[in-house]
Amino acid sequence: MFGNVLARVAETVGAWQDPVVRHQRALTRAREAVRRRITVAAGLTGATAILLPYGGGVGLPDAGWAAAAGASVASAVWAGRRLAELRAHVPPPARPRRLSSARPAVDRLGRAVASLQALLVRLGSAGEDTAMEAVAAERSLRELAARVDAVEGALMVSPAEAHAGLDEAQATLLGRLDEGTQAYELLVAAAAQCVAATVEGPGDAFASRRLQEATERLHGLAAGLHEVRGVGRAHRAG
Numbered sequence: 001m002f003g004n005v006l007a008r009v010a011e012t013v014g015a016w017q018d019p020v021v022r023h024q025r026a027l028t029r030a031r032e033a034v035r036r037r038i039t040v041a042a043g044l045t046g047a048t049a050i051l052l053p054y055g056g057g058v059g060l061p062d063a064g065w066a067a068a069a070g071a072s073v074a075s076a077v078w079a080g081r082r083l084a085e086l087r088a089h090v091p092p093p094a095r096p097r098r099l100s101s102a103r104p105a106v107d108r109l110g111r112a113v114a115s116l117q118a119l120l121v122r123l124g125s126a127g128e129d130t131a132m133e134a135v136a137a138e139r140s141l142r143e144l145a146a147r148v149d150a151v152e153g154a155l156m157v158s159p160a161e162a163h164a165g166l167d168e169a170q171a172t173l174l175g176r177l178d179e180g181t182q183a184y185e186l187l188v189a190a191a192a193q194c195v196a197a198t199v200e201g202p203g204d205a206f207a208s209r210r211l212q213e214a215t216e217r218l219h220g221l222a223a224g225l226h227e228v229r230g231v232g233r234a235h236r237a238g
Contacts, residue, residue: 030083037076044069101174102148105181112188119191130215137218141180148173183218190214
C-alpha cells in the first residue's frame with residue numbers, strides 16, 4: 001500500500017513538471033483571462049453606450065469611458081489570440097532522464113516517428129489515416145514513458161519495504177511502453193513496404209493491407225493506454 005502511495009506521489013510530481021501539464025495550466029489561465037477581459041469589455045462598452053450623451057458633443061469624461069472601453073476590447077482580443085496560440089501548440093511530454101529505463105524506448109520511438117513522417121509524405125492522401133493514428137499513439141507512448149520515469153524517481157527515495165510494489169508498477173508500465181514502441185516500429189515497416197510498392201508499380205494491395213492492419217493495431221494499443229490511464233485515475237479518485 002505504501003508503495004502505491006509513493007507511486008502516486010511520484011506520478012503527481014512528474015506530471016506537475018511535465019511540459020504538457022504546464023501547458024494545460026497555461027491554457028486554464030488563458031481561458032480565465034479571456035473570460036475576465038470579455039466581461040470587463042462588455043461592462044465598459046455598455047456603460048459607455050449609456051453614459052454618452054445623445055447630442056451636444058462628447059465631454060472629457062465621455063471620452064475617458066470610450067477610451068477605456070476600446071482598450072478593454074483590444075485586451076480581450078489579445079487574450080483570445082493568446083488562447084488560440086496555446087491551443088495550436090501542444091508540447092510533447094518531457095524526455096525521460098538519462099538513466100531511466102524508459103529512455104531507450106523513447107529514443108527508438110523518436111527515430112520511428114522521424115522515419116514514418118518521411119514515409120507518409122511519399123504516401124500522400126493514402127497515409128492520412130495512418131498519420132492521425134500515429135500522432136495519437138506517439139503522445140500516449142510519451143505520456144507512458146513519463147509515468148515510468150516518475151515511478152523510478154519514487155524508487156530512488158522510497159524505503160526498502162516499498163520497493164516491491166513500485167518495482168511491479170514500473171515493470172508493468174515499461175512492458176506496455178515496449179509493446180507500444182514495437183507496434184509503432186511495425187507501422188513504420190508497413191509504411192515502408194507500401195512506399196516501395198508504389199515505386200515498383202501502381203500499388204500493392206498486400207502492402208496496403210499490411211499498412212492498414214498495422215494502423216489498426218496501433219490504434220487499439222493507443223486506445224488501451226487511454227483506458228488504463230482513465231481507470232487508474234478513477235481508482236485513485238475513489
